[in-house]
Amino acid sequence: MLYYLFDFLDKSMDFPGAGMFQYISFRAALAVITSLIISLLFGKTLINYLQKKLVGEVVRDLGLHGQKEKQGTPTMGGLIILSAIVIPTLLFAKLNNIYIILILITTIWLGFIGFLDDYIKVFRNDKKGLAGKFKILGQIIIGLVVGLTLYFHEDVVIREKIYQTSSVSVESPSEFEQVNDHGQRFSRQSSKSTKTTIPFLKNNELDYAVLLKPFGEKAMNYAWIIFVPVVILIIISVSNGANLTDGIDGLATGTSAIIGVTLGILAWVSGNFVFADYLNIMYLPDTGELTIFVSAFVGACTGFLWYNTFPAQVFMGDTGSLALGGVIAVLAIMIRKELLIPILCGIFLAENLSVVLQVSYFKRTKRKYGEGRRIFKMAPLHHHFQMLGYSEPKIVQRFFIVGIMLAVFTIITLKIR
Numbered sequence: 001m002l003y004y005l006f007d008f009l010d011k012s013m014d015f016p017g018a019g020m021f022q023y024i025s026f027r028a029a030l031a032v033i034t035s036l037i038i039s040l041l042f043g044k045t046l047i048n049y050l051q052k053k054l055v056g057e058v059v060r061d062l063g064l065h066g067q068k069e070k071q072g073t074p075t076m077g078g079l080i081i082l083s084a085i086v087i088p089t090l091l092f093a094k095l096n097n098i099y100i101i102l103i104l105i106t107t108i109w110l111g112f113i114g115f116l117d118d119y120i121k122v123f124r125n126d127k128k129g130l131a132g133k134f135k136i137l138g139q140i141i142i143g144l145v146v147g148l149t150l151y152f153h154e155d156v157v158i159r160e161k162i163y164q165t166s167s168v169s170v171e172s173p174s175e176f177e178q179v180n181d182h183g184q185r186f187s188r189q190s191s192k193s194t195k196t197t198i199p200f201l202k203n204n205e206l207d208y209a210v211l212l213k214p215f216g217e218k219a220m221n222y223a224w225i226i227f228v229p230v231v232i233l234i235i236i237s238v239s240n241g242a243n244l245t246d247g248i249d250g251l252a253t254g255t256s257a258i259i260g261v262t263l264g265i266l267a268w269v270s271g272n273f274v275f276a277d278y279l280n281i282m283y284l285p286d287t288g289e290l291t292i293f294v295s296a297f298v299g300a301c302t303g304f305l306w307y308n309t310f311p312a313q314v315f316m317g318d319t320g321s322l323a324l325g326g327v328i329a330v331l332a333i334m335i336r337k338e339l340l341i342p343i344l345c346g347i348f349l350a351e352n353l354s355v356v357l358q359v360s361y362f363k364r365t366k367r368k369y370g371e372g373r374r375i376f377k378m379a380p381l382h383h384h385f386q387m388l389g390y391s392e393p394k395i396v397q398r399f400f401i402v403g404i405m406l407a408v409f410t411i412i413t414l415k416i417r
Helices: 002-013 018-022 024-052 078-092 098-123 132-152 208-215 218-222 224-245 251-270 273-279 287-308 317-334 338-344 346-369 381-387 392-412
Strands: 161-163 176-179 184-187 195-197 205-207
Touching (some): 024 078, 078 098, 098 317, 224 251, 224 317, 224 346, 251 273, 251 287, 251 338
């Protein structure tokens, strides 16, 4: 909203300093600051309110050290995160940008599903919360919305490099936008595409449409049949991975912030012509605006971490964790970096796999031996380390270190091919 106000002041009244709002970096900085202020101020107010209303976490007795002390800690703190993301984005982003519209819808929708789950647990005294099938249904619905919009919306395009040299004149602006030192040119013509980035390969692009090529050339026009299910699968996986990671104080919040910083960098370079050319990656017009949203996202996570570090004063609940995971998934899909998720979201992946392996192995050994056996002392993975005697702060800090290493490795994949 403020973007449009200052744009008007700049163009109509030549208001001093109003032109600064044209710069993504300036608006991203404002988004971070505003998000931090909202989360810190609103966070304290909400915690006090939840304490008065006795909106506390119901903790299952798993025999973990310090677990009983968490009983009654205010939950539904994800409302702090959602507010600190949505408000700065509305203030500083271009609201006619399809990527911004779509990511805001994702945030609010998944936050609403998580809120229903927390509400049922806390106010209806039902420990099971919202039935798993309804959570999955909600994730499928937003997956359909995101997948179909990204596939069919006219503003979701890429501009590809044309690998030609002297045969094409540099002075034909209708055909080419710019020529680099190697004679590679970005076409001015935007095109619809289902291409995505494959890590570690030099010509690192995969077109989902190619998977339909065995069925004939015409079948490739229906690439959404492949693309949309992939989007749904990624959203479900990452959203639930974030949910599982939210088991000890500060872990999911800090990990999400690290991932958010990385996605912000990737969004910025993908939407910037100069950096896209230098890094030899797909140029995605208008995705740079996502930097505003990601800045608010990182600020919200950091601000919430102020109250969520050990010992936590508030838990985010599913209100926050489902939304954080879903947002991360959709951001990666939008900037065509979803195949980097197993690396970037390695913590979420490990948490997910630990549960899948534990349950599968237990069921298999129970059928075979009549008694279930376990791979880990407890799943998800962070509980395994708790059972080994590590303190929560040590586990969280070491997971953060791993998360930072994965984030750095994700960024350098832009050059390692």
